[in-house]
Amino acid sequence: MRLIEMSQRHRTPSIRMINLVDILLNLLIFFIASTTFRIAQKEPTAVKLTLPEARTAEQVGKTEIPKLRITVAPDNQVFLDQNLVSLETLEKTLKAAKTKDPRTLLELSADKGASYGTIVGIVDAARLAGIRDITAFTKKTVTTTSPDPAR
Numbered sequence: 001m002r003l004i005e006m007s008q009r010h011r012t013p014s015i016r017m018i019n020l021v022d023i024l025l026n027l028l029i030f031f032i033a034s035t036t037f038r039i040a041q042k043e044p045t046a047v048k049l050t051l052p053e054a055r056t057a058e059q060v061g062k063t064e065i066p067k068l069r070i071t072v073a074p075d076n077q078v079f080l081d082q083n084l085v086s087l088e089t090l091e092k093t094l095k096a097a098k099t100k101d102p103r104t105l106l107e108l109s110a111d112k113g114a115s116y117g118t119i120v121g122i123v124d125a126a127r128l129a130g131i132r133d134i135t136a137f138t139k140k141t142v143t144t145t146s147p148d149p150a151r
Contacts, residue, residue: 050074052112054138066101068094072110076118087121094129102130109137 070090071079078085080093097104106126110119126134 050112051109051137051139065103065105066097067105067107068097069107069109070122072108072114072118072122074111074113076115078118078122087118087125090122091125091128094126094131098130104131106131106134107137108134 069081071082073079078087078090080090085093094106108119108122123134126132
């Protein structure tokens with residue numbers, strides 16, 4: 001009894017395209033779905049920042065109080081809600097927002113390399129505008145506890 005027929009030995013091998021199309025379709029659906037989830041997780045920011053670290057950093061909850069976000073880039077450019085502003089016009093803009101809603105809060109996120117003078121100018125403009133509640137964004141440091149050498 002022969003396992004291989006003589007006429008089948010000379011047949012050229014072929015690849016079934018339907019199986020490859022199924023695999024490629026599944027890969028395409030997977031990449032589309034995973035890309036959509038990744039984009040939905042992060043909100044885009046106008047400026048790439050490296051936040052300073054603080055051991056007492058807290059996570060900010062979502063409240064119904066109107067907030068203005070001021071971002072200071074490493075090159076000391078100041079952005080108010082992703083719009084470039086100068087320190088001279090910042091006070092007028094903050095006063096207008098404060099008169100519109102007196103509960104307005106100010107969220108300040110500055111790069112680690114931003115100058116102290118720029119931060120002081122922003123805080124000064126906020127105080128002159130009547131905004132006393134300023135939240136500074138930091139990154140919480142991860143501390144490891146080491147064994148006490150005295151023991």
